[in-house]
Amino acid sequence: MARRIKPTERPVEPLLWLLFSGGGVAAALFAPILLFLLGVAIPLGWIDPPGHADVLALARNPLTRLVVFGVCVLSLAHWAHRFRYTLYDGLQLKHSLINLACYGGALLGSALAAVVLLML
Amino acid sequence: MTDHLVRDAGERAPLYRPHVSRLWWVHRRSYRLFVLRELSSVFVAWFVVFLLLFLRAVGQDDAAYQRFLDWAANPFVIAVNVVALAFVLLHAVTWFNLAPQAMVVRLRGRRIPPRMIMLSQYAAWVAVSAVVAWLLVGR
Amino acid sequence: MADRITLEVTRYQPELSTAPEVESYEVPLRPEWTVLDGLNYIKDQHDGTLSYRWSCRMGICGSCGMSVNGDPKLTCGTFLSGYAPGPIRVAPLANFPVIRDLIVDISDFLKKLVRVTPWISRPDERPVSEREYLQTPAEMEEYQQFSMCINCMLCYSACPIYALDPEFIGPAAIALAQRYNLDSRDAGAHLRLDVLNTPDGVWACTFVGECTTACPKDVDPAAAIQRYKLTAAMESVKGFLLPRGAR
Numbered sequence: 443m444a445r446r447i448k449p450t451e452r453p454v455e456p457l458l459w460l461l462f463s464g465g466g467v468a469a470a471l472f473a474p475i476l477l478f479l480l481g482v483a484i485p486l487g488w489i490d491p492p493g494h495a496d497v498l499a500l501a502r503n504p505l506t507r508l509v510v511f512g513v514c515v516l517s518l519a520h521w522a523h524r525f526r527y528t529l530y531d532g533l534q535l536k537h538s539l540i541n542l543a544c545y546g547g548a549l550l551g552s553a554l555a556a557v558v559l560l561m562l
Numbered sequence: 563m564t565d566h567l568v569r570d571a572g573e574r575a576p577l578y579r580p581h582v583s584r585l586w587w588v589h590r591r592s593y594r595l596f597v598l599r600e601l602s603s604v605f606v607a608w609f610v611v612f613l614l615l616f617l618r619a620v621g622q623d624d625a626a627y628q629r630f631l632d633w634a635a636n637p638f639v640i641a642v643n644v645v646a647l648a649f650v651l652l653h654a655v656t657w658f659n660l661a662p663q664a665m666v667v668r669l670r671g672r673r674i675p676p677r678m679i680m681l682s683q684y685a686a687w688v689a690v691s692a693v694v695a696w697l698l699v700g701r
Numbered sequence: 702m703a704d705r706i707t708l709e710v711t712r713y714q715p716e717l718s719t720a721p722e723v724e725s726y727e728v729p730l731r732p733e734w735t736v737l738d739g740l741n742y743i744k745d746q747h748d749g750t751l752s753y754r755w756s757c758r759m760g761i762c763g764s765c766g767m768s769v770n771g772d773p774k775l776t777c778g779t780f781l782s783g784y785a786p787g788p789i790r791v792a793p794l795a796n797f798p799v800i801r802d803l804i805v806d807i808s809d810f811l812k813k814l815v816r817v818t819p820w821i822s823r824p825d826e827r828p829v830s831e832r833e834y835l836q837t838p839a840e841m842e843e844y845q846q847f848s849m850c851i852n853c854m855l856c857y858s859a860c861p862i863y864a865l866d867p868e869f870i871g872p873a874a875i876a877l878a879q880r881y882n883l884d885s886r887d888a889g890a891h892l893r894l895d896v897l898n899t900p901d902g903v904w905a906c907t908f909v910g911e912c913t914t915a916c917p918k919d920v921d922p923a924a925a926i927q928r929y930k931l932t933a934a935m936e937s938v939k940g941f942l943l944p945r946g947a948r
Contacts, residue, residue, distance in 0.1 A: 575715045575716075575800070575801075576715050576719070577798035577799060577800060577806055578713050578715070578720065578721060578798065578799040579798045579799075580795070580799070582796075582864045582865060586861055586864060586865075587861065589771075590771070592909075592910075592911060592914065593861060593909070593911075596861075596909045596910075596911075600907070660908065660910070660927075663910075663913075663921070663923060663924045663927060664908070664924065664927030664928065664930075664931070665927070665928065665931060666928060
């Protein structure tokens, strides 16, 4: 019989899933409205863009920065985990390089988010 | 427990193992929807990138902010964002619809009916969207 | 409604050929007949060598699972009239090796079932003299849905993950593990955790949900799996945060 992997030896999967789930909620709640406003309504002229001073003040607010950071990190974790599994389910691709690219990409994106938010 | 058939002379009858097509998900509507749902994660990542590009422009100066708005108004960028919006909507709807199946929530010992879980998620979605919209463009 | 319908049945006779072939048979289209009745008619009137499993013909034994027009179905509960004018493709259950004709090898599932400790497991077995274990209706409701599984394997046949990765422990095994985890009389959750909290346990599942769609007994294995992911994740978090002694 193959050696069974004890949970404590591979605690990574459950934690990745928790991040994926949190990201699913965060993305579901925030992505539609933000993409609608910033990506469609304002560019198409349906709504006037906020003034630079106003949006800068909003972005600099510590609560805004915290929430935006959380949403970005969780959403990237959501993408990384789901995309890794999609490559396996859809194209039957499984490789540690894929895991590295996905989770590494999410970490990199999170770092970039931190930099952008700190430099506001 | 054997996983082969042993015949009288100890000969094994060959099991036929059908081959799984690489495009297994093309052939069934529910599988296609599943793959579309999974691909929505790419547009969730795009959402993060776009949001960070926006915030970076905001953080620089008014000229950079205007350049971002002009870039966002480029028809190609708008097209990408329309597609992205469709996919993140697909993500949100499938996520909220599947959540009641994935969890049992109890309040004071009684199980909350799945419909209530779904309604409260959609209510939260509307509330968050309203707050974000108000903060960004409503003032 | 016409009075006959064609069944295109997959035949695999390893002593005659190395690959399956499809053969067409015409059967009467009676309103109360199921696909199983059609197969019995074929075996009776057309070709006695046709081999397939069936038993109760009322949806409780789980023997007669087959692929009907690409969908995993219990043939005893699938009416011919629902597919009129036909033809109807009848093939062996997908994702399993085929032994002969419509008979598949389900030994893989049977091995996996044993691994999830599918019985009430307690360190302190009470002697019969101490009477029964008592359970309230509310306690029974917790696991009752998952106890409805008849091991028919339609969920494995519908699951694309199982198709790609035969090591995946699969929907029914996890649903049955949950049936015991959620049973107030059971104390064996830690045994099942070791088996399920693995990459080929619950973590291979990506919530396609086809297992629940295919299930003829409303077990909802997808729900069992997702709920267990949360349970297993909480256990792992506890494993991180609490020292060994406290667990």
